[in-house]
Amino acid sequence: MPSPFVRHVLVCTQDKPDGVPCCARKGGPGLLDALRAEVAKRDLADDVLVTGCGCMGLCDRGPNAIVYPEGRWYTEVRPDEAHRIAEEHLSGGAPLTGRGDPDDDTIRREVAAHRAKVRQALAARAKAGVLPDELNALVRGFQPSRVVLTAVELDLFSAVGDGASAAEVAARLQTHPRATEALLNALVALGLLEKQDERFRNGDWAALYLCAGAAHDSRAALMHSVHLWPRWSTLTECVRKGTAVAFDEMAGRSQDWTEAFIAAMHKGATARAQPVVAALELEGVRRVLDLGGGSGAYAMAFTRARPEIEVTVFDLPTVTPLTRRYVADSGVQGRIHTLDGDLRTDSYGSGYDLVFISAICHMNGPGENLDMLRKVKDALNPGGRVVIQDFILNEEKTAPTFAALFALNMLVGTREGSAYSDAEYANWLAEAGFGDVNRVALPGPTDLMVAVKP
Numbered sequence: 001m002p003s004p005f006v007r008h009v010l011v012c013t014q015d016k017p018d019g020v021p022c023c024a025r026k027g028g029p030g031l032l033d034a035l036r037a038e039v040a041k042r043d044l045a046d047d048v049l050v051t052g053c054g055c056m057g058l059c060d061r062g063p064n065a066i067v068y069p070e071g072r073w074y075t076e077v078r079p080d081e082a083h084r085i086a087e088e089h090l091s092g093g094a095p096l097t098g099r100g101d102p103d104d105d106t107i108r109r110e111v112a113a114h115r116a117k118v119r120q121a122l123a124a125r126a127k128a129g130v131l132p133d134e135l136n137a138l139v140r141g142f143q144p145s146r147v148v149l150t151a152v153e154l155d156l157f158s159a160v161g162d163g164a165s166a167a168e169v170a171a172r173l174q175t176h177p178r179a180t181e182a183l184l185n186a187l188v189a190l191g192l193l194e195k196q197d198e199r200f201r202n203g204d205w206a207a208l209y210l211c212a213g214a215a216h217d218s219r220a221a222l223m224h225s226v227h228l229w230p231r232w233s234t235l236t237e238c239v240r241k242g243t244a245v246a247f248d249e250m251a252g253r254s255q256d257w258t259e260a261f262i263a264a265m266h267k268g269a270t271a272r273a274q275p276v277v278a279a280l281e282l283e284g285v286r287r288v289l290d291l292g293g294g295s296g297a298y299a300m301a302f303t304r305a306r307p308e309i310e311v312t313v314f315d316l317p318t319v320t321p322l323t324r325r326y327v328a329d330s331g332v333q334g335r336i337h338t339l340d341g342d343l344r345t346d347s348y349g350s351g352y353d354l355v356f357i358s359a360i361c362h363m364n365g366p367g368e369n370l371d372m373l374r375k376v377k378d379a380l381n382p383g384g385r386v387v388i389q390d391f392i393l394n395e396e397k398t399a400p401t402f403a404a405l406f407a408l409n410m411l412v413g414t415r416e417g418s419a420y421s422d423a424e425y426a427n428w429l430a431e432a433g434f435g436d437v438n439r440v441a442l443p444g445p446t447d448l449m450v451a452v453k454p
Helices: 028-041 079-091 104-128 133-139 142-154 156-160 166-173 177-189 204-210 219-232 235-241 255-278 297-305 320-328 366-379 401-413 422-431
Strands: 007-012 048-053 065-068 072-074 193-196 199-202 287-291 310-315 336-340 352-358 380-390 435-440 447-452
Touching (some): 007 028, 028 048, 028 079, 065 079, 177 193, 177 199, 199 204, 219 255, 255 320, 287 297, 287 366, 297 352, 310 320, 380 422
Parallel strands (some): 287 310, 287 352, 310 336
Antiparallel strands (some): 065 072, 435 447
C-alpha cells in the first residue's frame, strides 16, 4: 500500500528524568519546530510529514531524527541544520553525506545496548520498590506549579524585562537576593527563562504570556490560579467534611479576587465563544439572557453572530461594572445590557428566546440547579431554549480528566458545587419541565446541554 506522504520525518522529543541523557534536553523539540518551519517554507506539507516520537535508543547522540522511506538516521542534529536537511533531502531527495553519523551496524549495536540497559534499570527499580517516574511526577507536580505561580504573583517576568541579573530583579521586586536568584534559576530549569553570563531573559512563553506588554498578557487571568492555591491546600479537610472549609460567597470576595476571576473566565470564554455560538441554531432568536455572564464574552459572540440579537448579562452587582468595562471595547455595546442580581434569589425577567448558562451549574448543588432551571423556564418564551455549557462527566464520573479534577476544585471552593454527568443534567431539565433534551459535543473540555420549553 503506498504511503500518503512522500517522506515522513521522525524527531525524538522524549523527555527523561534529570541526569538521564535524552533528546528533549538536547534540543529535540527545537529541531522538530525548525524542521516543520522549513517544510512549511518550501510548501512541502502535502508531501512531507514531520512528527515527534519517543526514544530511538541513541540518547547520547541526540537530538536524533529519521527520514523515511530512506530510513536515514541523523544524529546530534543542530536546529540550524534543519535548513540543509529540508533543502537537500526532503526537497531535493538526496540524503546528507559527510556528517559523521553512525553506520547501520553501530546504530543496531547501540540501540540493543540501550534496550538492555533500560531493562536492567527497570528491573532494579522494581526490585527496590522505587516509584515509577510518572507516579513520582504526579506526587511532586505541585512544585513547578508553585514556582510559576510565585513568579506570576511577584510579577517577576516583567521585572526581568529585556534582561537582568538576579540582583537587579531582586531590587526591582524588593525581594531577598539569594531567594530571588534561586527562583530565577528554577524558572530557567523549567524553560520559562534563559540564562547567560549571569543575566536572565524571558523565554518564548514568558515573553508572549507572562510579562507586562506581552502580546497575550495573561497575568491578570493567572492570578485566579494564584488565588486557588490556598483553597486546594485544604483538600484533605474538605474530603473529611464533605464541603469547602474556607468558603465565602463570590459577592463577599475582594475586588482583586473578582477581577482576577473574571479575567480568567474572559480569556477562556473569548477562545470558545465563537464555536459555541456557531453550534447553535439562532434563527428566530431575538432576546438572549446570559445568566452569570461575567465579562460578556459570550454575549458579544451572540450579537456578532446575528445583528438582530440583543443580550442581557445577568450577574452580581460586584461583577456587572466589569462586564460593562469589557463590553465597552467590543463594538456591540448598544445591544448588550446588564442586570444586577443573585441567580439563587432574584428573578431573571421574562420574554427571552434563549437562556445561556455557561460555567454556572458546577458552582451549585443539585437542588440549586433544579431551582435555577425552573426560574429559567419561567423567563423563557414558549418554544424558547436553555443552553448549558459546562464540564460534563461520563456516566461513571471518571472522565474527562479535567472534569474529574474540576469536581474537586468545586469541593474546595463551594458549599455544594461539583462537576456533573449528562444524565444528571437531563434529569434536572426534565424535572424543571423542559423537553427535547440533547447533548451537543464540542471540541475541548466542555459540551452543551440543550433543552426546549414546551
